[in-house]
Structure formats: C-alpha cells, structure tokens
Amino acid sequence: MDINSYNSAKQAALKRYFSRMNDMQQEAVFTVNGPVLVLAGAGSGKTTVIVNRIANMINFGNAYFDTSRQGNDDDTAFLKEYAEGRTDDFDTLRDIVAVDPIRPWNILAITFTNKAAGELKERLSAMLGEEALNIHASTFHSACVRILRSEIEALGYGRDFTIYDSDDSQRMIKNVMGELDVSEKQLAPKAVLSEISFAKDKMITPAELRADAGQDYRKKMISKLYALYQERMRAANAVDFDDILVLTVELFEKFPEVLEKYRNRFKYIMVDEYQDTNHVQFRLVSLLSGGHRNLCVVGDDDQSIYKFRGANIENILGFEEQFEGAKVIRLEQNYRSTQTILNAANSVISNNNGRKPKTLWTSGEQGDKVYWYKAVDETDEAKFVADTILASYKETGRYSDNAVLYRMNAQSNSIERMLVKCGIPYRVYGGMRFYDRKEIKDVTSYLSFINNHNDMLRFRRIINEPKRGIGDSTLTVIEDISRDLKISPFEVLKNCEEYAPLSKKVTALRSAYQMFEFLTEKSEELPLDEFLDVLLDKTGYLDSLKALENAETKIENVQELRTSMAQYMEQAEEPTLGGFLEEVALYTEADRDDGSDDKVTLMTIHSAKGLEYENIFVVGMDDGIFPSSRSFDSEDDMEEERRLACVAITRAKKRLYLTNASQRMIFGQTQRNVTSRFMREIGSELIEKHDNAAAMKKHLEENDKSVTEVRSATLQQQLARSKKASSAPKEAVTYTAGEKVSHSIFGEGIIVSVTPMSNDSMLEIAFDKVGTKKIMANYAKLKKL
C-alpha cells in the first residue's frame, strides 16, 4: 500500500470536488487549522471562499493537509476515479478522506451587516442543507447580544436589558447634558457621543478618561458626561451598540471560565470584512480564538473605508504579527470586471503606501476604456448620466444595470431631478430607516417599556404620547423619585399616592399605571401580534395617529411593524417580546430591501461596497468633493479616499463612467473645482475623454454675464446686511497660520491652518477653551490680536 499515492489521489479528488475554485481559493478552503489571513481583492469570490471553506470543514475536516490517515488500495482507486470524474459518489468520498470533520455548531462566522449574515446563511443552506442551520453565522453585535443574554448578570445588568440605538443614545446624552448644565452650543451632543464611543472602543472607562484629561476642560467635561451617561444606562438596564461589544470583552476578561466556555463552543472562527474591524472587535476575536487559534479572517486592506467610525486598518495589516505563524493567502484573480477597469483600480490604489501589494487581474476581456465626461455644471453632468442610461436602456431594456455613485448624499439631488425629468425610474439607497420613523419608535418604545420597566428613556418618550396630562415637570419629579429610591418609573406610578410632589397628578398617574399594568399582563398572555393590537387600542396611540397629517402612511407603517412581528413569530423558535425588540434594534432597512424591480440605483460609494453593476457612474470627480476637501491635510485620510475610489471603480463589471464639473452648486453655493487627482492617477492611456463642446461654449459665453449677476447679487446682499447691522461692508481680511485671534463666541485661539476655498478661506482655529474648530473666514466674527 502506497501512502503517497493515497494522499495525492485524495488531494486530487478534493480538488475536483472544489473544482469551481482557483488554486488560491482552494488553498484558503483547505486550510482549516491555525490563523489564516485571506487577502481577498475586490470581486475575487470572497463569499464563495467562506462558504466553501465552511463546507470543507464540516464535510472533510483537515483532510487535504492531513498525512496521518491512511487508505487502502480500494480507497485510492476510488479517489482516482473520483478525481477523474468517473464517479460522483460524495458519501463514499467523505467516508474515505474525512479527518476530524468539524461540527457545525463549533463554527462561528462573523459579518458586519445582517444582510451579509443572511446571504451567508442562505448560501450555506444551499450547499449544506439542514446542517447549515447549526452554524453560528451572525454579526458581531448579534453574536455578542446572544452571549450577554445568558451571561450579563455577572456584570450587574439584568438579562432583559434593552438595546439603545443611536437615536436613543443621543436623547440620553442630551438629557445628561441638561442635567449637568452643559449647553449644547458649547459642546455638540454628537461630538460628545462620538468621543464616548471612541473611548469605549479603546475600552477607556470614564475614570480613566478623567485621569487622562488633566487640566483639559473639555475632556474633563466629557468624562463627566460619559460617567453619568453610563450610570443612567445602567439604571435603565440598557446598553448601546458599543456596550454590546465592550461588555462582552469585559465579561471574557473578568471571567476566564466564561471565556473558556465560549472558546470551547466556537472552536473555529471566521471574520468577514476584517479590514473594517475596530479595536474592541479585534480584542473580542483575539480572546475567543486565543486558545485554539483557529481564526480565519477575510478582507481587503484596499477596501477599508470606515476609519471615521472606528475601523482600524492596522488590524488587517498587522495580522501576521498579532497571530504568529499565520498563513497568508492572496486572492487577486477577479471575476467581475474587465481588465481595463481593474487596471484603473490598480493604478489608483498603487499610490497608497499603507497597504499590502496586490494586483487585480482577470482572464476575461480587456473591455472599453474608462469614459470620462467633463461637464459644465452639475446639471450637465446629470444630463450626461441620464442620456447614457437611456441609451443603454434602449440596448438592453434594463435600468437596473446602472448605478450612480457619489461621495456625499447631497449630490443625489441634481441627479434625481434629471432622472425624474427624463422619466427614468430610480431608487435611492440610504435615508430614513424604517425603525427610525417616529410612529414606529413610539410603538417600539411602548413595547420596550413594557418589556423593561426600568427603561426610563422610553418611558419618557411615551408617557405623554398621546397626551395624558403628564408633562415635563411631573416627569422630572418621577425621574427624581425613581433615582433617589432606586426604583423603576413603573414602581413610581404604582405608588404615586405616597409621594407628595405627585399629589396633584394622582388621577392621571393612576390610570397610566393601570394601563401599563394591564398591558404588562397581556404581554405575557397573548401572542405578540394580538398583544400589539391591544396595545395600540388601549394606549389610544392608534387613535391619536388618525388625527395627524399623513395619518394613512403612519398607520400603514404601524401595520408594517405588525407584519414584521408576525414574520418574527414564524421564524423564531421561541418568540418573545424581548426577542422581537432585539431584532428591531439590531436590524436595519437594508435587510428588508428586495431590489427586484427595474430601477437605476443611486447611492454613496460607501454603501456600494460589496455590490456590482454592469455600468457604474461615479459623479463628482472634483478635487474637494472626491477626494473630499477634508482629507487634504492628512495623508491617512487621503489614502482612505483613495481606497474609496478603488471601491467605486471596482463596482463596475463592464463600463465605468467618471464625471466631473467645472462648476457646481452645492449647499447653495457655487464652487469651482479642479478635476479629481484620482483621474490623473488612473492614467490617460486607460481613459477616453469627452466633453460637451456646445454646452461648454455656451457656458463660457454666459459666464461673464452670470459672474456679474452673481457679483451684483452678493453686493446687494451685503448692502442689505450692512443696512441691518448699520455698519460698512466687511473688508476682506487675510489670515495666516500662527496668528492669534479672538472669536465672539469661542473666545481666544490660534490659527492652525488656512485653506483657501472659492471666495473665502477655511480657518482651523485652536481655541483655548473649546478646542479646535473649522470656521469660514468671511463669516467668523474674528478680531486679530
């Protein structure tokens, strides 16, 4: 018996089983043990690799690289037959080669979005059938919530904790700021929240932030707010999105036996989109994989575009150092785009320094050159897009082949208008999420409060919605009592007669209590959807909606919530109110999108990641828009813009259209921008340049006229303004970095940088008291010192 021939026959047979994949992809699929980094370029079949790798783990285990198992001559003969395609007997193949096949429930596959998790589950089911149901495929957040639901008591929270979304967090921080008398003008709630979030990601506690602040007034204030915010969250038995991850890490770090339990449960871990992980996520993954080290991360450093929300590209760049002995597999063969498009992407991204060198290639055709349309203004740009789409529609009869991508949402406006004008159906991605609508948030707030009687924030939201005569002042009293006596708002209502300050409101409070008491009871007795009907009726909320404008839409939305509740009940093993609320908190609009009708898609480049279209239009290739002017003074930010460009380019399968405009109206102001530097970086040999000569000429002729018109308009405005202020029009003052200035609101500071912009310049000023701010020179009330 010849072991080598068994082994090589086995490898050949397995290669045939996974023959739909190229050699590099197979390498990733067969490598089951130890740390693995799969650098998967755009369109390189990343998801396919993940799905097949899991299939390999479950069916064959470490069969491919194993040398311990031996086979007899019959086995070898069978394997040869299989390899040559003379038999398809899968069961026998598995029996002969499998080595320690991995049980589905020992696999944890983590994605960033629910949509990705859903797709993964679907593809796994298609490939593996029933067994796939036992694979834990979910987002970081749902995986952690699941763990916290059974373990969080160790950290002093209750199991029925409520998840606060960003809107809730914002309300909470505003409340906290009000309590500490911090004006929202002095410190933007959004900024405070983002600093808290940043601190949480770094796992810095309020006390540590405080210690770190030293004499920095702003930092000290933020640490105070952070401390109170956490205190209130805990009292409400609520966690925010950051907490979900942070608390899980805390749990694992404080309780080794709990960590051990989950290490044993999740023996094999895969992380998708690893380039977008932040610090806590890295820590979490490190902890979980710490014992067995079976960690496979998949991602593309060239597509890391979420630095602004905490993604740390160093996680993927440093993987080999952090996980010693990691195997690195590069997937560079692209199955999506033409070679020309790939060359454009390669060419742009090669200007970045902080990256792992990769070159995308395809065995497919060269394809057409990149089409550059140099528009006169944003209307001309939109017209070009619409015309081109119409032309393609004539050929293919499909609108859905086309997507228009832009750097910022504000750019969609001009495109939308033109598409409407030309009768082209379209859909805009992003925007208001279903669960963010007021009526939906109100109803879920009712549900939340009934589910968690400590949830003060939700209680506040709905106690007087519809009006029950319980206004702000009464609420403040309730809140104080609840805090002082450490009891829930529900309890305060229950015992309202006992508290003197509430004596005038006893009737209203009593009836509110009875209502919530009744609903709480019903929530335990009735099926969820029936309970919702009772709630809508008993609270009078549905009736109150009827009186509003757009009542129909709002009622429809509430009905839709009922539908998703019914769906949840069908799909969940054990439907509970808490479970439903968890879904509401963790799931987003994108998960409900079907995308089935024939429409052009409009979206930001960020939301286009992972998608592909025959024809891609990237509009606004102006320096200042894309790349964003905010990235001009930081090389790191510019590199991220460049990665974004790479993402945009590689969305196109067949044709790529890039447009810029010599003049464009944005935020009510006309800007003149030079062509995006990325156009130059693509290289002229890949580009076919076009413009609208007639429009250009007309534009030039009109330009003198329009400029004078604009001037006279501004002059008039200035005159009007000066009349109001009864002072002479401002003289243009020039500023230079290093100058000391005084601002009417922010106080004294030093100019850090001066960026000239159209007719004005943007000053970055480090104020002594309020930190660094960006201000337009002409608008700032500045005095030179």
Place this chain on the structure above:
DNA sequence: CGAAATGGCATTTTT
C-alpha cells in the same frame, strides 16, 4: 400645547 418661524448646519454609516 401646538403650529409657525427661525437658525444653524451640511462627508461617509452599521450595529
């Protein structure tokens, strides 16, 4: 308390 008016603000976004 609710509608109207003002004012400030404007990358990118998932959970």
Place this chain on the structure above:
DNA sequence: TGCCATTTCG
C-alpha cells in the same frame, strides 16, 4: 440650497 431641531408665539 434644503433640512432638521429648537425656539417662539398665540
């Protein structure tokens, strides 16, 4: 320019 959140007024 257009949206929103907050203020202001009746």
